[in-house]
Amino acid sequence: MKTKFEEIVDIKRFGENEPVDLNELAKLAATEQVSKSDEKILFLGVDLQNDFLEGGALGVPGSFKDLERTLQFLYDHFDKISHIAVSLDTHFIQQIFHxxxxxxxxxxxxxxxxxxxxxxxxxxxxxxxxxxxxxxxxxxxxxxxxxxxxxIWPYHCIEGTTGVMLESQFAKLIHFHSFVHDNPIKKVVKGKGFSEMYGIVQPEVGSEKDESLLSYLREFDKIIVAGQAESHCVYESVKQIVDHYHEDHAFLKQIYVLTDGMSCIPGFEEMSERGWTELRKSGIQLVNSTDLKL
Structure with a gap:
């Protein structure tokens, strides 16, 4: 790819809520040509929003380094990754977990x-x-x-605030990708109901599932997952996908979770480790971003 990493993102500006100029990104993307893969490969970014990054209302320690590694992975595999989906945790003040x-x-x-x-x-x-x-x-x-x-979580990702927005540097890279690959970013809003909703598929209490999203995910040959926080929204999202497709072993083996692209909310590390140990038995793969070759 001709466009340099630094021409798209500035890792020194993580958390600054820099405006994302889509018109400038479109101009930059117009000069780019990539050799697109025959495989359909999805990157799923879980809750990469201002409030979950360092300095945010529920900022996860280590999240800036996680994001830097995630962005580098996306850039290094820009041609191979065909589609991008992101979840957007979205809340109100008067919810049961506030x-x-x-x-x-x-x-x-x-x-x-x-x-x-x-x-x-x-x-x-x-x-x-x-x-x-x-x-x-x-x-x-x-x-x-x-x-x-x-x-009871700190007030976070309140609809209409800057906290609910995608982190700016991440937003720039994925929208640049959308322009170049001519594929829309799938944006999944979660968390506006009565129940908590850590995972992207269904709430903590209630049986309703996002069947449309589950069908969308099954269209891909590979899915790569990263985001925040490892102990809650990333883990629960992957678990819900595994629970739904537990008999589809071939599909689950093509789900890769970037271990260096997520971190735990402090105090939940042991619980998270136990959860991932169980999920590994389904066939999903937990890998370091620099070890995964698409």
Whole structure:
């Protein structure tokens, strides 16, 4: 490829929310010619948004280095990667995993990272401001299904804020790719419902799946996954795909997760390691970005 990496992105400006000039990118892309692969290869970027990167409301330590390696991988395999999809975690202030939803007996809202259990709700330690029956049923469903307990996250990825936007340098490279390959970026919005929604396929509580997205993913010969955070949205996204296609072993063997393109929310490392150990049994491959040759 003629266009240099540094002509598209500036790794020194990670997190600066630099405007993405699509008209300039279009001009630069018009000078580019690539030899496109016969394979359909998808890069799936999970929640590579300002609020999940360092300095963001729920910034993941190490995410800038993860992003640098991810961008270099995308550039190095620019010809081979035919399509790009991204998820966009999108929330409101008044959601069950935000502090505004809950109060204690003195009317105080919980601090970020507070875990709320069924016992906490039933004892009155934490009470929902509204939707009391539904809220208790939700917390019970999480525990009964053996899923992650309800965590009160810092306000993040609030619709209409800069935090919900794709990180600018990442946005520039993937839109440049879209111009050159003449393929649209698939943008998957998640997290606007009542339930938490870590994974891209379905919420934590509820049986509804994004069947259209699942069908879209199955169109590809290979899928490469990276993003934030490893312990939550990346892991749950991959797990949901594995759960749905658990009998399609040939397909699952062509899913590659970039181990150096994601990091855990602190405190969840051990849980994450156990989860990936189980998922590996399905055939998915966890690989370093510099070791994966497409």
């Amino acid at each position: 502090a505004a939803w809950w109060v204690d007996q003195e009317g105080n809202h919980p601090d970020p990272m507070t875990i709320i259990s069924v016992e906490d709700v039933e004892s009155g330690k934490w009470q929902p401001v509204k939707h009391k029956e539904d809220s208790l049923a939700y917390v019970k469903a999480l525990e009964e299904n053996g899923q992650k307990q309800l965590c």
